[in-house]
Amino acid sequence: MLVWERPEPQDRPVPAPLSRERIVRAAIRLADADGLDAVSLRKVAAALDVGPMRLYGYIATKEELLDLMVDAVYSEIQPVGDDWREVLHSLAQSIRQAAHQHEWLADLIGGRPQLGPNTLASGEAVLAAMAGVDLDVVVPAVDAVNAYVIGAVRREITERRAERATGMDKTQWQVTYGPYLVRTFATGKFPALSRMVHDGPHLDADQTFRTGLDFLLDGIKARVSG
Structure with a gap:
């Protein structure tokens, strides 16, 4: 059973209350401060002032913890807009903003598919905005936007x-x-x-990102309208 479906153990208030959310938030604080190398179940347990073995009732492996961290950040990535272009633009900008706030995200996005509830909700919002467009256009269009954002974000974080x-x-x-x-x-x-x-032209990072994204969305518009 995947971590998203596996029930948490009943909390024990002594010596310290614990939950998956508290574990994930502690891991994110460590990663925000010192990168993914600072994240391990042992270090997270120390930050929460509990023994490492207590964490295994909530999270079985570090890979599960990383998946939960990504999905927690995706709660900040909720694309909005009145049409598909606005929603895809919002998606791209939201992912970029989240990666600037959590640099470690750039190391994790674009790997294996993320299946957490917040990530799925973000994908659902995008696909719902493109309802009525042929799936033969929707699927590569969304993939292209994701690929553009991941590449741009990784370049920017690498430069930082x-x-x-x-x-x-x-x-x-x-x-x-x-x-x-x-x-x-x-x-x-x-x-x-x-x-x-x-x-x-000598564009700054914001201008470069917006210009490239507009080029991409213009191309998608041509296929949607074609």
Whole structure:
């Protein structure tokens, strides 16, 4: 029986009350502070001031705990809108916002299917908004949006982590590597790249995400209307 269906043991108020929700919230606090490496059943038990063995009545493995953590965050991802485009846009923005608040989410989304109730509710809202559209369009359209968001979010989180690890933000990186690019482009071997760097738009992360998402939604609209 999966963790979503397995009943919790009856709580014992002494020495400390316990529930799956308390366990998951403690794990999320650890992950938010120090990443997924900080999450283990032993460390979560310590944070809750209980023995590790007490947790096994609620959660059998760390993989179950990670699944529960993802689903808990999906309670924050509830796409809304008056039509399918607004709902898909809301879905994308909500996932991105959640990943910025919980960076570890970027390491877990896009793996095996998530089947928790909050995740299913999010998927239900998206599919309900696309009712009436042929499923041959709906399924790849939703997959494309999810793939775009996962890729964009992972890139952004990777850049954040790199900045923290190196101590170099985007401006400092440009100062450090700019002279090398100037010399390289001066050889004339990379005219297309040189034109892009000199004449192309320089968008920030928010603008890049919104522009790419609009391109994708425009393409979906063409297929829906076709």
